[in-house]
Amino acid sequence: MFDLAHALYQPYQNTAPWKTPYDREQATWARMTSTISAGAAIRVTAGTVAGAGIAGATVAAASPVGLLGPFAPAAVIGCLD
Template sequence: MSTTTCSTIESNNGTTLAGPELSFRVDDFVFPIAAQIHDRTATLTPLFDLAHAVYRPVDLPYQNTAPWKTTPYDRELATWARMTSTISVGAPIAIASAVQYFITINAPFPASAK
C-alpha cells in the first residue's frame, strides 16, 4: 500500500492513460488529496488544513488589460463591484427559495384516500 498526492491511471500493459493532480481549491488556496492505493482500490482523503494549504491565486480573464491594474485601490473597487453584483443577483433567488420552502413545510398534508 502506498500514499501519494499525484496518481496515474495505467492500462493493463503499463501505458499511462491519465495522470491527474489530486487536489481541490478553496478560494485562492489549493489543498492536496492523499490517495492510498491497494490493489485496485483507491481511498482518497482530502488534506484540508493550514499545513497543506498552498496559496495559488487564479488570474482573472483579461487581467493584463483591466482598468484597475494600475493601483490596488482601483482593484479593490472592481472587486467590490463584482461582489455586490453577485450578491444582488443571488439574494432575490435565495429569498424566493426560502419563501417557497416555508410555504411547503407549513402546508397541510392532503388526506389519504381510503
C-alpha cells in the first residue's frame, strides 16, 4: 500500500558532477544550445524534403502545359472542326 507515512526519498545521485554553480550553468547552456541546434537541423531537413516535393510536383504539373501549351488551342479547334 502506498501512503505518505512510508514514503522515502532516495536521490539517484548524492552529489552533482558540477563543482560550482557556474559549471552547472555552463552545462545547462550547452545542453540548451545543442537541443536548439538539433531542432533547427531537423526543421531544415524536413523543410528541404517538403520543398523538393512541392517543387517536383509543380514542375511535373507545369511540364505538360509548357510543352503542349502552344498546340492546345489548335488541337481543340481541330477536334471541334
